[in-house]
Amino acid sequence: KAGVTQTPRYLIKTRGQQVTLSCSPISGHRSVSWYQQTPGQGLQFLFEYFSETQRNKGNFPGRFSGRQFSNSRSEMNVSTLELGDSALYLCASSLVGTGGSYEQYFGPGTRLTVT
Amino acid sequence: GQNIDQPTEMTATEGAIVQINCTYQTSGFNGLFWYQQHAGEAPTFLSYNVLDGLEEKGRFSSFLSRSKGYSYLLLKELQMKDSASYLCAATGTYKYIFGTGTRLKVLA
Numbered sequence: 001k002a003g004v005t006q007t008p009r010y011l012i013k014t015r016g017q018q019v020t021l022s023c024s025p026i027s028g029h030r031s032v033s034w035y036q037q038t039p040g041q042g043l044q045f046l047f048e049y050f051s052e053t054q055r056n057k058g059n060f061p062g063r064f065s066g067r068q069f070s071n072s073r074s075e076m077n078v079s080t081l082e083l084g085d086s087a088l089y090l091c092a093s094s095l096v097g098t099g100g101s102y103e104q105y106f107g108p109g110t111r112l113t114v115t
Numbered sequence: 116g117q118n119i120d121q122p123t124e125m126t127a128t129e130g131a132i133v134q135i136n137c138t139y140q141t142s143g144f145n146g147l148f149w150y151q152q153h154a155g156e157a158p159t160f161l162s163y164n165v166l167d168g169l170e171e172k173g174r175f176s177s178f179l180s181r182s183k184g185y186s187y188l189l190l191k192e193l194q195m196k197d198s199a200s201y202l203c204a205a206t207g208t209y210k211y212i213f214g215t216g217t218r219l220k221v222l223a
Binding site for chain 1 (some may be wrong): 134156157158159160163202204210211212213214215216
């Protein structure tokens with residue numbers, strides 16, 4: 001069974017631009033969560049989607065948004081990029097959804113650098 | 116509020132035993148996960164505790180006390196490849212709250 005895939009793996013953008021990241025979950029997994037990881041803050045929860053609905057959202061500004069498609073693939077978008085958005089963005093899929101007993105499987109991440 | 120605390124860094128010697136503690140505070144708590152993350156890689160699942168007590172999985176064991184909001188990960192017979200960050204995560208309704216991770220260095 002293929003793992004979680006994320007594209008692109010690396011991205012360099014300029015302040016003020018916007019970016020879209022993509023995540024394909026493990027086949028059969030309906031929950032997709034997004035995290036931002038930085039050295040000082042660790043893994044910060046962005047949002048979780050389940051069956052195309054956002055079920056939970058972390059404490060990030062409205063510049064961060066996401067969506068999930070009917071095939072469970074998910075995208076997240078960051079508009080008006082700031083230097084502080086430079087981070088590793090991880091996507092994780094789960095069989096049922098966060099909060100339950102099902103572990104999350106993480107993708108390799110997208111390394112975003114904002115200059 | 117919601118909060119998870121774990122030590123930032125620990126050092127241990129190959130062959131030794133190390134215990135990584137995690138305290139948490141979150142509403143609607145379901146269970147506690149531990150993940151391992153090697154540098155430059157994605158986190159991978161180690162263990163899950165939902166009931167009080169110790170869960171053993173080979174060289175790794177995890178303990179949970181729901182009443183104390185406390186968990187620990189115990190690594191025995193440390194190997195060099197165990198050098199990694201260890202993340203604890205408390206789960207609640209539709210959410211995962213991760214700690215900042217404990218960076219473990221295993222010395223020869």
